[in-house]
Amino acid sequence: MPVTEILTALVGGAVITMKIVVMALPLATLMAFTAGLMRISEHRSLRWLAVIYVEFFRGTSALIQLYWIYFVLPLFGLSIDAVTAGVAALGLNIGAYGSEVVRGGLLSVDKGQTEAAIALNFTPRQRLWRIILPQALVGMMPPFGNLAIELVKATSLVSLITIADLTYRAKSLADMTLQVEQIFGLVLVFYFLMAQALTLGIRALEKRLGKGMQRGGLS
Amino acid sequence: MIEFNWDWAFAWEVLPLLLDACLVTLQATLFGSILAVVTGLILALLRRSQSKAVAYSAYWWMEFIRSTPLLVQIYFLYYVAPEWGLNMSPMVTGVIALGLHYGAYLSEVFRSGIDGVGKGQWEASIALNLSPYRTYRDVILPQALRSMIPASGNYIIAMFKETPQLSAITLLEMLQLAKIMGSENFRYLEPFTLVGLIYLALSLVASTAVRQAERRFPKEGFTLS
Numbered sequence: 066m067p068v069t070e071i072l073t074a075l076v077g078g079a080v081i082t083m084k085i086v087v088m089a090l091p092l093a094t095l096m097a098f099t100a101g102l103m104r105i106s107e108h109r110s111l112r113w114l115a116v117i118y119v120e121f122f123r124g125t126s127a128l129i130q131l132y133w134i135y136f137v138l139p140l141f142g143l144s145i146d147a148v149t150a151g152v153a154a155l156g157l158n159i160g161a162y163g164s165e166v167v168r169g170g171l172l173s174v175d176k177g178q179t180e181a182a183i184a185l186n187f188t189p190r191q192r193l194w195r196i197i198l199p200q201a202l203v204g205m206m207p208p209f210g211n212l213a214i215e216l217v218k219a220t221s222l223v224s225l226i227t228i229a230d231l232t233y234r235a236k237s238l239a240d241m242t243l244q245v246e247q248i249f250g251l252v253l254v255f256y257f258l259m260a261q262a263l264t265l266g267i268r269a270l271e272k273r274l275g276k277g278m279q280r281g282g283l284s
Numbered sequence: 285m286i287e288f289n290w291d292w293a294f295a296w297e298v299l300p301l302l303l304d305a306c307l308v309t310l311q312a313t314l315f316g317s318i319l320a321v322v323t324g325l326i327l328a329l330l331r332r333s334q335s336k337a338v339a340y341s342a343y344w345w346m347e348f349i350r351s352t353p354l355l356v357q358i359y360f361l362y363y364v365a366p367e368w369g370l371n372m373s374p375m376v377t378g379v380i381a382l383g384l385h386y387g388a389y390l391s392e393v394f395r396s397g398i399d400g401v402g403k404g405q406w407e408a409s410i411a412l413n414l415s416p417y418r419t420y421r422d423v424i425l426p427q428a429l430r431s432m433i434p435a436s437g438n439y440i441i442a443m444f445k446e447t448p449q450l451s452a453i454t455l456l457e458m459l460q461l462a463k464i465m466g467s468e469n470f471r472y473l474e475p476f477t478l479v480g481l482i483y484l485a486l487s488l489v490a491s492t493a494v495r496q497a498e499r500r501f502p503k504e505g506f507t508l509s
Contacts, residue, residue, distance in 0.1 A: 124484040124491075126445035129459060133480060136472040214351055221353035225452060232356055245363040253352045253360065260351030 066242045071251065078234035079255050085148070085220045085230065086213075086259075089155040093216060096160025101167025102193075115164065122161035128222050130154045135226045151223035159216045163209065170205035171197060203275045210267035214260045221256075231255055295474040298465050302478055305461040306486075312378050312457065313444045319383025320443065321436070324390030329420075331395055342391075349388035355449050357381050362453045378450040386443045393435040397428035437494035441487050448479075458482065 096118075103115035122130065131154040138145050145153075174197050182192040224233035235252040239245045330342035349357070358381040365372055372380070401424050409419040451460035462475035 121484065124487045125480040126448050126483055128448040129476065129480045129483060133476045136466065137476055140473055218353040221355040232353065235356065236359060239363050245367060249356065249360040249364060252356055256352040256356065257348055
């Protein structure tokens, strides 16, 4: 098989991989912030709920979660297609790791900021959204970047539940053509480039969020 | 459609088989982590090399391995190694893939551990005319180890949780066995849930142990005795 044909097939797979990343990323972010905020909540039951979610998803492996959602949930009467199962498993898994980042980020903001916000009569909601979160976000960006790369890497798992992503196509092309060096070499480069692009994007975002942090003596 | 109900009889039938397969998983983790520590150490030292070319190659190797999926690396080894005349069992392939993958992560841990050792220690070693080998073995590494142990432990737990991917190259570890049991009996609930619980139990135990180690080896403020 000529290399151009292999490349076209792989690009098609890469598009599917990217689609899954784009779908799982909002879910992971949502879960990370929800569980992260719950972890520092004043209500014990909310804290515990978040701990159970986080420990469960961090303690078992992503592939098992994926299989469980894909093979076992239908037994509950929830028939779920492969893409939904993949997005759900990856989003919930990465979200659990992300919640630790959110929690750490929120706790790392200096206490004086909370005290000042209280002194200035901000409501708890304003305190979080206007004072704490904007500062915490800057510190969260580098670990979020690493998690985003972990997400891209983890999408390869969906190939095992028959989604025709980059890894799946690589494997079926390899079984078909036996040009294994070229195919898997190219696929590794594809993933590498996606991760590098993501890193650059996150760095740009970090820079933007960090704008004005030095103003007024805040660090 | 299969009714959703937990079948205890089936669960008890599957459990001992899964625990047997768990030994395969633990074996892969053990040998994988030994290889990871070795490659991590080599990479960390290469990155500190005087030669820029060597240091850069080590850096990009690490960066490349860390930003590509383990599953694809497993496939790469499994399919390409035989082309190069290396016929390896799924277990050996898996151990090498896990070792190289996590070696890249560990190299970063080791590097920052080595960097964390005070400059005075290096200078003292030079003053005492120790060879580079003895400097590392007797002075730097024992001190760096304190900060390395908890972080390395976390990566080894992460490796343990990625061993199910070896089922993709037909290694008969827990998940592969669960999948076979599930498809033979048309019951996925019990095997998959049990595998999940075994992973959960083992990784909770392991991460508690790592936290204990963290307490025993505080990151900063240690004094030499």
